[in-house]
Amino acid sequence: MIDRRLIRDNPERVREGLTRRQAGADLLDKVFQLDRIHRTNIHSIETLQHERNVASQEIATRKKQGEDIENLHASMKVTSAKIKELEATNKAIEEELDVLLLTIPNLPHASVPDGADAASNKVVRTVGTAKKPFDDVLPHWEMGEKLGILDLEAGRIVSGRGFIVFRGDGALLCRALIQLMLDMHIEQGYVEVSIPFLVHRASMTGTGQLPKFEVDMYRCAEDDLFLIPTAEVPVTNLHRESTLEKDKLPIRYCAYSPCFRREAGSHGADTRGLLRVHQFDKVEMVKFVHPDSSYDELETLTTDATAVLDALELPYRVVTLCAGDLGFASAKTYDLETYAPGVDKWLEVSSCSNFEDFQARRAEIRLRKSDGEKHKFVHTLNGSGLALPRVVASILEVHQTPTGRVRIPAKLRPYMRGKEFLG
RNA sequence: GGAGAGGUGGCCGAGUAGGUCUAAGGCGACGGUUUGCUAAACCGUUGUACGGGCUUAAACCUGUACCGAGGGUUCGAAUCCCUCCCUCUCCGCCA
Structure with missing residues (x-):
């Protein structure tokens, strides 16, 4: 499997290699695009998770002091639902990405001669x-x-x-x-x-x-x-x-x-x-x-x-x-x-x-x-x-x-x- | 095929009446102190993945996830529930 990061950072090099070995490079654009969405989602998920972790901590503290925490519960419920939803989306993307990546062949070494067959x-x-x-x-x-x-x-x-x-x-x-x-x-x-x-x-x-x-x-x-x-x-x-x-x-x-x-x-x-x-x-x-x-x-x-x-x-x-x-x-x-x-x-x-x-x-x-x-x-x-x-x-x-x-x-x-x- | 037990970091191993677990402790490894050398002792460090920041890059800072896998309950799960996988022991069968 090709390094996902190589496709992200240097898509042209990958494209060139695949073309050289007569493999369609059309999958590449799809991978590139999915990878970007995937990362954006990760960022959103992590931000929400951070929010949740902080709130959980606060709930624990307040509960000990016998304070009212109904509001927090309610809002965190919404946050958790959002996380769950985003995670499901991203899981689907990741699965698609994996299949694509497993289907892309290796790149030829520089010393390998050109040629179609x-x-x-x-x-x-x-x-x-x-x-x-x-x-x-x-x-x-x-x-x-x-x-x-x-x-x-x-x-x-x-x-x-x-x-x-x-x-x-x-x-x-x-x-x-x-x-x-x-x-x-x-x-x-x-x-x-x-x-x-x-x-x-x-x-x-x-x-x-x-x-x-x-x-x-x-x-x-x-x-x-x-x-x-x-x-x-x-x-x-x-x-x-x-x-x-x-x-x-x-x-x-x-x-x-x-x-x-x-x-x-x-x-x-x-x-x-x-x-x-x-x-x-x-x-x-x-x-x-x-x-x-x-x-x-x-x-x-x-x-x-x-x-x-x-x-x-x-x-x-x-x-x-x-x-x-x-x-x-x-x-x-x-x-x-x-x-x-x-x-x-x-x-x-x-x-x-x-x-x-x-x-x-x-x-x-x-x-x-x-x-x-x-x-x-x-x-x-x-x-x-x-x-x-x-x-x-x-x-x-x-x-x-x-x-x-x-x-x-x-x-x-x-x-x-x-x-x-x-x- | 039947019954039982168990899967926690490089390894061993604690932890399950949910909330400093941000995973104890030990071993190993690495660095340091001491030392003629080695050993010992003492001190310190110690995972992986994926983001973000900074950067030529690394270092670094920061976040998230990871306690067999996947789901569920919950504001919050190593811990509770469900499904699956694997390992070990015993029994049966078998070259």
């Missing part, structure tokens, strides 16, 4: 080469089914399209990847946490999935709980409504979780194989940092994620998202894309973002101030390290051999019972 994203660096290892590389779904490690039909039978079943080495590969990633991140200084996969509304609102994107979530109506679309939600909310000590920062977590996404509105895109599914496994990194260092932390977060791609010997590129392609809560995002020669595509396997204080303000994750300092929020960041199915797809295509086998990268072999090839 993904076409304007900038490649920061490329590692390895994006080319076919040999001519007729099979797409991952064909390779996977040929090896008997991927069973898309079974997924359809059990749960419908978009759900996948891995068998044998396929299942082992998933488990191995999760383990490798977690071990690497622990080595990099992250604390592993194991978290709930169902969360309530407040958590979803804290990280920004709600109220705007409810249709994208799986929801258990009976208990009003949501299946998490990413571990970012429970992990970031670990510190919801709390104040963090400066000397405890940065806090770095990593976590494995399955991720559930309805993918509403994206039917027809990437329907084959592992590229777009309703449930997938992911290892996520989350950081809580001091505002001064959040952009440095974004860089190391990104290299902590690319280290996994290096370990898996996969070619990849790091892309800075342009303002128009930025996620709702993010101020700056690097996407990591690995090349899959079988489908000839760059696959997004990670998204590393700095949310600055956008999530922290929503989730009330504060930073304890030192003397004479204005009260602050921490900055939160997260990045996948990495999302599994697309990594598996990439492995099945990049490490494919002309003889129809798939080589297991050396760093992964200890987690794969020492095997060199899949299947």
Whole structure:
């Protein structure tokens, strides 16, 4: 959530940022206007309350002395009614204001390039080469089914399209990847946490999935709980409504979780194989940092994620998202894309973002101030390290051999019972 | 699912026959005095949010709200009433 005061004091800056990310700035005028009325009302209410407090005191004193207080009673009754009325009005305004504010996306950081959509994203660096290892590389779904490690039909039978079943080495590969990633991140200084996969509304609102994107979530109506679309939600909310000590920062977590996404509105895109599914496994990194260092932390977060791609010997590129392609809560995002020669595509396997204080303000994750300092929020960041199915797809295509086998990268072999090839 | 107990500041904890509660006291933290150093002792400070004033800004001054949440009664609510949420204990059920 954007600071209300920023909208009040510097509406043009907010307008500019929203325009840059292709978000309508029309809500802004409404917020500006409501905020002003809200403050005027507060002033009136407080004046009346002050009046009431003084009178109450006087009534108490006079009553002790046995004086007549009927007049005061009568006039205070009127005052109280006025207060009640104004409070009701202002509560309505505040609710409206909250909804509006929760719907406004974060502002892009100054270093984020201009642009309306993904076409304007900038490649920061490329590692390895994006080319076919040999001519007729099979797409991952064909390779996977040929090896008997991927069973898309079974997924359809059990749960419908978009759900996948891995068998044998396929299942082992998933488990191995999760383990490798977690071990690497622990080595990099992250604390592993194991978290709930169902969360309530407040958590979803804290990280920004709600109220705007409810249709994208799986929801258990009976208990009003949501299946998490990413571990970012429970992990970031670990510190919801709390104040963090400066000397405890940065806090770095990593976590494995399955991720559930309805993918509403994206039917027809990437329907084959592992590229777009309703449930997938992911290892996520989350950081809580001091505002001064959040952009440095974004860089190391990104290299902590690319280290996994290096370990898996996969070619990849790091892309800075342009303002128009930025996620709702993010101020700056690097996407990591690995090349899959079988489908000839760059696959997004990670998204590393700095949310600055956008999530922290929503989730009330504060930073304890030192003397004479204005009260602050921490900055939160997260990045996948990495999302599994697309990594598996990439492995099945990049490490494919002309003889129809798939080589297991050396760093992964200890987690794969020492095997060199899949299947 | 059933029964009971309870939710008060960073933490512990008092306070409910409504009116200096402007929330005691303690701990912790911070500052100071003392001290060769540390500790102890003593003195002092100590929340959050939102307004207003002053200001480049901070500091500061001032006001209001906040005792789980929301309503109600009242001139006045931590205190009385209603609804809801959460935590704990016991019982039941269960991997």
